[in-house]
Amino acid sequence: ESAGGEANVIVMGDHGQDLHHTTVRLNNWLAETGQLTFADGNTSAFDWTRTRACIMGNGLYLNVAGRDPKGIVDPSDSSGLLEELCHGLCRITDPRTGERVVLIAAPREHFAYLGGHGQGAGDIVFCLQSGYQGRNDRGPMFEITRPWQEFTSGHDHFWPLDPRVQTRMFAAGPYFRSTSQPMRLRPIVDVAPTIAAVLGIDVPPDIDGVAIAEVLVEPTAARDLQQASL
Numbered sequence: 728e729s730a731g732g733e734a735n736v737i738v739m740g741d742h743g744q745d746l747h748h749t750t751v752r753l754n755n756w757l758a759e760t761g762q763l764t765f766a767d768g769n770t771s772a773f774d775w776t777r778t779r780a781c782i783m784g785n786g787l788y789l790n791v792a793g794r795d796p797k798g799i800v801d802p803s804d805s806s807g808l809l810e811e812l813c814h815g816l817c818r819i820t821d822p823r824t825g826e827r828v829v830l831i832a833a834p835r836e837h838f839a840y841l842g843g844h845g846q847g848a849g850d851i852v853f854c855l856q857s858g859y860q861g862r863n864d865r866g867p868m869f870e871i872t873r874p875w876q877e878f879t880s881g882h883d884h885f886w887p888l889d890p891r892v893q894t895r896m897f898a899a900g901p902y903f904r905s906t907s908q909p910m911r912l913r914p915i916v917d918v919a920p921t922i923a924a925v926l927g928i929d930v931p932p933d934i935d936g937v938a939i940a941e942v943l944v945e946p947t948a949a950r951d952l953q954q955a956s957l
Contacts, residue, residue, distance in 0.1 A: 732901075733900075733901060734900055735898070735899075735900030735901065735902045735903065735925050736898065736899050736900055737896065737897070737898045737918075737921075737922065737925075738896070738897045738898075739894060739895060739896040739897065739918065740894040740895065741894060741915070742892055742893075742894055743890075743891055743892040743893050743894055744880040744881065744891070744892065745857055745858070745880065745881065745885055745889065745891040745892055746857065746858050746879065746880065747858065747859075747860040747872055747878070747879050747880055747881040748858040748859075748871065748872050748879070749821065749858060749859050749860070749869055749870065749871055749872060750859075750860055750861075750862050750866075750869070750870040750871075750872060751821075751828055751855065751859050751860070751861055751862075751868065751869055751870075752861070752862055752863070752864070752865075752866055752867070752868055752869075752870075753782045753816070753819070753861060754771075754781060754782050754863060755867075755868040756815075756816075756819055756868065757780055757781065757782065760815065762778070762779045762780045762812070763778045763779070763780060763781055764777035764778050765865070769865055770865065771863055771864050771865050775790060775796075775797035775799075776797060776799065777799075778790055778799070779799060779800050779808070780800075780808070780812060782849075782861070782863065783849070783863055784849075784861070784863070784884070785849075785852060785853055785854060785855070785861060785884045786835070786848050786849020786850075786851065786852055786853075787812060787816070787832075787849045787850060787851035787852075787853065788849045788850055789805055789808060789809070789850045791805060805850075809834055809850060809851060812832075812851060813832045813833060813834070813851055816829045816832040816851070816853050817829050817831075817832055821859075821869060822869065823869070826856065827856060828855060828856055828859050829853050829854070829855055829856070830853075830854045830855060830856045830857075830886050831853060831854050831886065832851055832852070832853035832854075833851065833852065833853075834850065834851060834852075835848045835849060835850060835851065835852045837852075838852045839935075840914060841887050841888075841914060842914060842915070842916040842935050842936075853884075854884060854885055854886040854887070855884040855885060857885060857886075857889065857891070859884065860872075860881040860884055861884045888912075893912070894915070896918065898942055900925075901944070902924075902925045902943060902944055903925075903942055903943060903944065904941075904942060904943065904944055906942075910939065910941050910942060911941075913939055914936060915936075916934075916935045916936035917936035917937055917938065917939050918936070918939075919934065919936060920934060920936045920937055920938040920939075921938045921939045921942070921943070923938070924938040924943060925943070
């Protein structure tokens with residue numbers, strides 16, 4: 728109402744939240760298996776001359792010769808090492824409970840539908856089980872979150888299709904269909920093409936998502952509305 732009857736409004740969040748009960752530092756696991764060497768001192772820096780792989784966020788990155796500035800992994804060994812590390816990640820368990828920590832781990836190409844396959848993603852993308860949050864700093868491998876002293880909610884290492892970390896999109900205006908029926912689950916990469924369709928502009932040819940047609944009016948009606956607004 729504040730924007731006016733001719734305005735198109737989209738309201739949404741970028742993610743939901745889930746319980747964070749335990750911090751896990753997976754670079755400690757890589758160090759224990761000989762794939763990573765920390766630099767001298769109690770820092771989070773790596774000795775790249777002796778580090779074959781490291782974890783940042785929810786991506787595992789190989790230090791590949793010829794690709795990375797100080798790479799030491801022979802490119803011909805990359806596929807075998809990726810498979811070994813995927814299996815290794817999925818075998819990590821919490822010593823307190825025996826629970827698996829990593830829900831899923833796979834080469835980044837497997838996460839294309841979720842938008843996790845870009846060059847900035849790790850060679851391996853992984854998601855943690857609900858309640859576990861990864862950190863890259865130095866410290867114990869497992870550390871219980873302290874209620875009332877630490878933030879006990881998170882989202883960035885969890886499985887994105889978990890309902891607890893999904894978000895909602897609300898849209899209203901002359902370019903949107905009036906319906907109370909919830910639409911099916913869509914990847915968040917579809918939001919930008921939907922906004923582009925409302926604005927009447929072309930999306931870049933290499934964009935991952937597609938417009939959410941079921942929330943839009945018919946294309947001919949959208950064109951008529953655009954022409955009328957001009």
